[in-house]
Amino acid sequence: MFAFSTPCGVNRKPRRISFFAGYALFEFTLGSGTQVSFAESEHRMRHNNKKIRETDKMNTNDSFNQTKTVTARIVSVHKNRFQIALDSAERKAAGHDAVLAGRLLYRGEIPVVGDYIEAEFETSPVGKPVGDARIVSILPRKSLITRPEYRVGTQNMAANVDICFLVVSANADFSVNRIARYASAVLQGGSKPVVVLTKADLCSDLSEYMHRITEICGNIQMHCVSSKTGVGIDELRQYLVPGTTIGLFGSSGVGKSTLINTLLGREIMRTGDIREKDDKGRHTTMHRQLIEADGVFLVDTPGMREFGICEAEEGLHEVFRDIEETARQCRFRNCTHKNEPGCAVRQAIEDGVLSQKQYDLYLALQAENSVRTASEKRAQKNKKMIGISKKRKELRNNH
Secondary structure (H helix, E strand, O other), X not given: OEEEEOOOOOOOOOEEEEEEEOOEEEEEEEOOOOEXXXXXXXXXXXXXXHXXXXXXXXXXXXXXXXXXXXXXXXEXXXXXXXXXXXXXXXXXXXXXXXXXXXXHHHHOOOOOOOOEEEEEEEEOOOOXXXXXXXXXXXXXXXXXEEEEOOOOOEEEXXXXXXXXXXXXXXXXXXXXXXXXXXXXXXXXOOOEEXXXXXXXXXXXXXXXXXXXXXXXXXXXXXXXXXXXXXXXXXXXXXXXXXXOEEEEEOOOOXXXXXXXXXXXXXXXXXXXXXXXXXXXXXXXXXXXXXXXXOOEEEEEOOOOOOOOOOOOHHHHHHHXXXXXXHXXXXXXXXXXXXXXXXXXXXXXXXXXXXXXXXXXXXXXHHHHHHHHHHXXXXXXXXXXXXXXXXXXXXXXXXX
């Protein structure tokens, strides 16, 4: 409250005038005397000052703005959201939700299940995470399993996988062609393939299936198991070494989820039955998921009915190593293995050293890989040129 006096020679009827200036209310009265008084609304001013003090306190209190960066691993991916598991030191915060930083999204660097990443999140004064974590970088991968997408492009399925169980069932859904494709992609991605022939209790003669696998894929490691009777399960448990990541790949209904439950000794994954008429299964696993048990990481994947080949030259060479080594013995370096004299491949097929089915599959996968690889390179080139065109347009508009 404050007041001041001013001369006034004319007697007037008292009149009250009020107006606002910001949050302050000013009132003054004109009377017959020389007194002019101002009254400021102390309540509004105190309320305004309180809000300012609270805002300043929050801006200067570091306990609400601490950002912590940790190393984590991608557990599952759901469109633009990620489930991450922190390292052992932060195990209490495992299963944290995360989103992708804008610069990674802009560059098209999308993490997949199994990726090690760096994530940052805000912490409360007691150290608990507040809100979603933010993925700021993807650490270098030691392996990456990919497959071609429909028409153009590739799909990253899992990263940092040490061993891949190629799960196939000993029934009408068995396909050695699919095994060769899986093995080529796994070897190309830097992992180790192991064929797991499931449902051994339903087959009276497993030697035929094993011979067909050996005939095409050579000396690839193979195990026959039954989740129902427990046959061969102990052999697979030898791969469950702490710190090892094992991925399971195969068609729907081959028993991937059931195999995980059997290996771990408890019910973790949901399972389903197969159709009796064609031994094909239905999708029970709807997304890729990383599971940890006693220091071992298992990656369960949805069933894949089709599996293409793209940019897998090294993988094909490794799967069909015996054909590649035999081809080096041909008389001509550019031998097409058709009508040339001194062709070691044709001679090996005639002698029964190589299988005609194996050679035909080798040619088919090589042709498919060449076509898809050329298409992928053209798509990447077109994408690059579109990006350059957009940059040029932006520069012209800016100038």
